[in-house]
Structure formats: C-alpha cells, structure tokens
Amino acid sequence: MTDSKDFLYPRGRYYGKFNPEYLAFDANLQEFAQRISYICALQTNGKISAEEAYQQIKSLWQQLKSSKQQLGIDEPEESDDED
Template identity: 65%
Template sequence: MVDKNDFLYPRGRYYGQVKPENLVFNANLQEFAQKVSYICNLETAGKVPPEDAYDQIKELWKNLRNSKKQLGIGEHPFDTEQGSSE
C-alpha cells in the first residue's frame, strides 16, 4: 500500500553535495514547492481567497527560511568538504 503523503508530496532525487543539512533542506524545499503549488491551484480554482493563499504561502516561506537558518545553509559558502576555508 502506498503512503498518502508519498503520493501527495513526492520527492525528487538529490544530486548536490551530500551532507545531512543539505538533504534535510532539500526535502524541506521540495515540500515547500509542492504545498505552494497546491495553494496556487486552489486559489486559481476559486477555492481559497487570494488573501488566504498569500498568508499561507507567507507562513510556508517563513518556515523554510527558519529551516535554512537552523541548518546553517549558506553560512560558509567557501568551505570545502573537509571544512577548511581558502
């Protein structure tokens, strides 16, 4: 039996630098994109008012931004895989 969340929120393969924080952020980013797509489609179909759609997307964006900060993504962009800066 297929899990409902796997069907509703499929995940693509990650091809970037394999680090735990990158994998977690990638999963969060994919979930963000999928949810934004659903909200946009519901708003386009007239099922969700534009203001509510905006507020929902704004909240998702805040969550994604907080995830990025907590994971430390982009804080040391010139670090190599060994953790040293040049």
C-alpha cells in the same frame, strides 16, 4: 498499487554535495514547493481567496527561511577553486 503518500507528496532525488544539513533542507524545499502548488491550485479554482493564499505562502516562506537558519546553511561554503 502505489502508496497514496508517494503520489500526493512525490520526492525527487538529491544530486548536490552530500551533507546532512543540505539533504534536510532539500526535503524542506521540496515540501515547500509541493505545498505552494496546492495553495496556487486552491486559489486558482476559487476555494481560497488571493489574500488567504498570500498569507499561507508568506507563512511557508518564513518556515523555510527559519529551517535554513536552523540547519546552519546560511553561509556560502568556501571553494577550493578560489585559490
């Protein structure tokens, strides 16, 4: 039997350039997407209001932006192909 956490919070593989900060941000991004999906489903089914859904999504967006800044991945990396 599979773990219910794996069912409720599936994780995809990370295929980008390996960097611990990118890996952490990818995990944060996947969690953001999953939580947005739940909020949208709750709002669509009338369990929460559109305003409440908007506020929750806005809060999640701010958290995601903050995590990106804290991980220090705001600056685009220099590419060797630009020479």
